[in-house]
Amino acid sequence: MAHLEIDNLCASYGNTPVLKGISLDVEKSEVVSLIGPSGSGKSTLLRALVGVTKPTEGTVRIGETTVDYRSAASLRSVRDSMAIVFQQYNLFQNMTVMDNVTIAPIKIKKWNKAEVRKHAAELLERVGLSAKHNAYPDELSGGQQQRVAIARALCLRPQLLLLDEVTSALDPELVGEVLDTIRDLARDGMTMLIVSHEMGFVREVSSRIVMMDKGAVVEKGPPAQIFDAPEQERTRDFTARILSH
Ligand SMILES: Nc1ncnc2c1ncn2[C@@H]1O[C@H](COP(=O)(O)OP(=O)(O)O)[C@@H](O)[C@H]1O
Numbered sequence: 540m541a542h543l544e545i546d547n548l549c550a551s552y553g554n555t556p557v558l559k560g561i562s563l564d565v566e567k568s569e570v571v572s573l574i575g576p577s578g579s580g581k582s583t584l585l586r587a588l589v590g591v592t593k594p595t596e597g598t599v600r601i602g603e604t605t606v607d608y609r610s611a612a613s614l615r616s617v618r619d620s621m622a623i624v625f626q627q628y629n630l631f632q633n634m635t636v637m638d639n640v641t642i643a644p645i646k647i648k649k650w651n652k653a654e655v656r657k658h659a660a661e662l663l664e665r666v667g668l669s670a671k672h673n674a675y676p677d678e679l680s681g682g683q684q685q686r687v688a689i690a691r692a693l694c695l696r697p698q699l700l701l702l703d704e705v706t707s708a709l710d711p712e713l714v715g716e717v718l719d720t721i722r723d724l725a726r727d728g729m730t731m732l733i734v735s736h737e738m739g740f741v742r743e744v745s746s747r748i749v750m751m752d753k754g755a756v757v758e759k760g761p762p763a764q765i766f767d768a769p770e771q772e773r774t775r776d777f778t779a780r781i782l783s784h
């Protein structure tokens with residue numbers, strides 16, 4: 540049974556429809572990637588899942604639970620189960636790495652401080668930053684800051700991690716270390732829905748890929764289908780364009 544089940548999801552900005560009936564599933568421990576041209580609705584889909592942009596139609600199920608985006612309790616629960624990491628990592632500049640990672644679980648969730656810090660230390664080790672607990676963000680590279688942002692998301696113990704172009708703002712030489720971190724998470728069985736333009740990485744890490752255009756799903760399939768034998772002309776055009784530069 541799918542861990543995340545999205546059925547006919549629609550969303551609009553004002554009167555402009557932006558998601559036009561998206562359906563897709565993500566199984567537990569699966570990595571699914573969204574690809575497609577800029578403006579095709581990939582970020583909006585992630586925002587709609589956590590209810591930042593309210594879906595106008597369709598259903599989202601997480602495990603056995605159907606999300607009700609009009610209910611505050613249901614929204615809280617969906618936000619507990621998913622964490623998003625964005626291109627801009629937005630760390631608190633006046634706080635250490637450890638405090639950045641632990642502030643939400645300690646201050647907002649009121650979880651046990653000692654346990655949260657222990658978990659945070661494990662996560663920082665996992666993202667290769669055990670030596671940086673007491674560093675401030677401006678002492679870190681962009682790649683290191685983005686790995687702190689990933690540790691911060693994981694410290695909330697999400698069932699699903701949503702990654703929206705997390706390497707797009709990084710200098711090219713820093714992209715690899717962040718992709719390595721995501722690869723490790725995939726290997727450890729973290730369920731992820733990823734938006735990325737790093738096509739080599741997407742091909743390697745994803746079990747399935749969803750090609751979107753103009754707010755709709757054009758084609759879904761395993762990487763070999765999408766990249767080597769796409770069924771749709773638009774998929775072929777997109778991957779050819781993005782792989783040729
Ligand atoms: N806050 C917003 N208000 C109005 N329109 C938006 C907003 N954010 C995105 N859009 C529009 O919604 C469409 C999908 O955008 P987006 O989800 O950001 O696409 P992608 O992430 O695939 O580049 C685009 O046409 C974009 O211009």
Ligand SMILES: [Mg+2]
Nearest residue numbers: 581582583703
């Ligand atoms: Mg986007």
